[in-house]
Amino acid sequence: MSAPETIAVAMSGGVDSSAVAALLRTQGHPLVGLTLQLWNQRRLAGHEGMPESVQGRCCSIDDVYDARRVAEQLGIPYYLVNQQARFEADVVKPFVSEYLAGRTPIPCTLCNNHLKFDQLLLTAQQIGADRIATGHYARNHFDEARGRWILSRPADHAKDQTYFLFGLTQHQLAHTLFPLGEMQKPAVRVMASEAGLDVAAKPDSQEICFIPGGDYQTFLRAYLDEQGEEMPDSSGELVSTSGEVIGRHGGIHSFTVGQRKGLGLTSANPLYVLNIHPDSHQVTVGTDEELMSRELRADRLNWISIPELTEPIRVLAKIRHRHVPQPATLMPGPLGADGQPTAQAIFDEPQRAITPGQAAIFYQEDEVVGGGWII
DSSP states (O other): OOOOOOEEEEOOSSHHHHHHHHHHHHTTOOEEEEEEEOOOTTTTTTSTTOOSOOTTBTTOHHHHHHHHHHHHHHTOOEEEEEOHHHHIIIIIHHHHHHHHTTOOOOHHHHHIIIIITHHHHHHHHHTTOSEEEOOOSOEEEEETTTTEEEEEOOSOGGGOOGGGOTTOOHHHHHTEEOTTTTOOHHHHHHHHHHTTOTTTTOOOOOBOTTSGGGOHHHHHHHHHHHTTOOOOOOOEEEEOTTOOEEEEESOGGGOOTTOOTTOOOOOSSOOEEEEEETTTTEEEEEOTGGGEEEEEEEEEEEESSSSOOOSOEEEEEEOSTTOOOEEEEEEEOOOOTTSOOOEEEEEEEEEEOOOTTSEEEEEETTEEEEEEEEO
């Protein structure tokens, strides 16, 4: 009889990953707890506008303490893996560059793609673990007919995290467990409580780990100041859809598509950011109706349920984490500037604020077909 496989649990210090560890422990799996140290929470404290408190933020030092405490309660080995340098290179710097270029990036997806699965799986295998398990709400299985690992939405659609996981490779899916995929969040808290875990009632983290309060502008200024750099001058014109100059702005990094507040304009009808033009530094504004669009293009594609996109297919497309997936036709697009394939989605009905820099995820029923980054 073969020995049970060793599983490395990605422990964030929250109730979900802690419940996963408790569940796998009761099933008799040898476990190892792993936490990635990604960002020094006190690093920019003291820079103008940056708060001292880091409560409520993902991956804080308190979360590390909580993860270690849960590992102690469960009697499993625990390791803290320092990945701060790589996190800054692969997540923080691209985030800053994208924002300064007038796009709206998603650091949590970059983190999953480049670190949480890539590095955790590598570390797990180095210490003798066969697979990793996470507290994400998602499901995966191997489809014999297609010869592919499939990623699907969880039973609890309200907690669906597949939007942040579209970049997972077949190798990563093959070596990852999502034990909460069939569970509802309230039941997960009950399970953690019955296991005697101190984090059973801990609130979910709401903020990006390196951006307190979601204040991107303050973070950008503080980070550039720390790097000895100045905020680049990207001031320019606010223009209407007809090209009429109706105002000026202090920098394209201050805007995102769909934004209404902070335009510095007076109008009889509400105005919204429609487009940001990094080359000319112009920001186009218009009405809510003009914010609607039926088309998007995406690059840096990753396909999961199919090996590649060769012909038009029907999908449900999701353009933001809280966006309800909408019917669309997905088809191959022209090659991008880098010579790589792109995809084009045409929605059946116009969608509001399709935003460059955000991810677009494509589904067929609950299966993730794949995804990419809106351009």
